[in-house]
Amino acid sequence: MVKQNLVISDASISLEIFAAESCLEVPAASSSIMKMLKSESQHGGKITTFVASMRNSSPTRFRPTEVRSEMDEQISWVTHHPSALGMFDQIVHASRGKQIVMFLDYDGTLSPIVQDPDGAFMSDEMREAVKDTASYFPTAIVSGRCRDKVYSFVRLAGLIYAGSHGMDIEVGDDKKSGEDVSFQPGSEFLSMIDEVCIHDID
Numbered sequence: 001m002v003k004q005n006l007v008i009s010d011a012s013i014s015l016e017i018f019a020a021e022s023c024l025e026v027p028a029a030s031s032s033i034m035k036m037l038k039s040e041s042q043h044g045g046k047i048t049t050f051v052a053s054m055r056n057s058s059p060t061r062f063r064p065t066e067v068r069s070e071m072d073e074q075i076s077w078v079t080h081h082p083s084a085l086g087m088f089d090q091i092v093h094a095s096r097g098k099q100i101v102m103f104l105d106y107d108g109t110l111s112p113i114v115q116d117p118d119g120a121f122m123s124d125e126m127r128e129a130v131k132d133t134a135s136y137f138p139t140a141i142v143s144g145r146c147r148d149k150v151y152s153f154v155r156l157a158g159l160i161y162a163g164s165h166g167m168d169i170e171v172g173d174d175k176k177s178g179e180d181v182s183f184q185p186g187s188e189f190l191s192m193i194d195e196v197c198i199h200d201i202d
């Protein structure tokens with residue numbers, strides 16, 4: 001009997017800690033849990049296991065310190081990466097007498113992030129905004145995707161397209177020469193990549 005009482009006491013404490021740690025109100029179901037605790041002759045030592053499994057399957061616990069550190073991290077990130085829109089005057093001031101070049105990421109910037117990478121289309125409105133921007137400043141789209149793929153999404157001539165994380169760059173309609181200019185620092189590694197692929201297949 002003494003042992004059973006101890007089990008009940010442990011389990012009750014566990015329940016309280018569980019509720020306090022999770023910052024949840026003790027759920028309505030807890031009254032039936034308390035009944036279970038009282039009728040330990042029926043449930044015996046399984047109660048502790050039950051509470052442990054409840055704890056394990058509970059939603060992510062609300063830990064004020066973790067949340068605070070996440071918020072601190074976010075505030076620090078925003079402090080070091082302020083929104084350009086909120087600093088428009090400073091940008092205009094700092095860029096006086098300088099050539100502005102726009103470097104735009106594609107996925108998650110010009111297009112929304114979607115499940116299927118082949119379905120990450122940019123909106124017509126966004127395309128218009130990029131076209132408009134490119135009429136004022138040299139504009140480059142920099143992507144981890146291959147250049148052809150990112151071009152098939154953007155479909156705007158006269159921009160600089162840097163695909164494969166900058167390993168394959170094409171300047172369409174270069175202002176000086178009027179020609180397409182390619183810069184492919186990755187090309188010297190192509191034979192090595194082919195060799196690695198063949199070895200991998202073998």
Ligand SMILES: O=P(O)(O)OC[C@H]1O[C@H](O[C@H]2O[C@H](CO)[C@@H](O)[C@H](O)[C@H]2O)[C@H](O)[C@@H](O)[C@@H]1O
Nearest residue numbers: 105106107112113114115116117120143144145
């Ligand atoms: O440099 P980015 O233009 O931002 O490209 C980075 C990667 O973007 C793509 O993946 C991401 O977007 C997908 C579509 O929204 C999404 O399904 C995926 O979860 C994201 O990681 C692209 O598929 C990668 O090849 C790029 O490296």
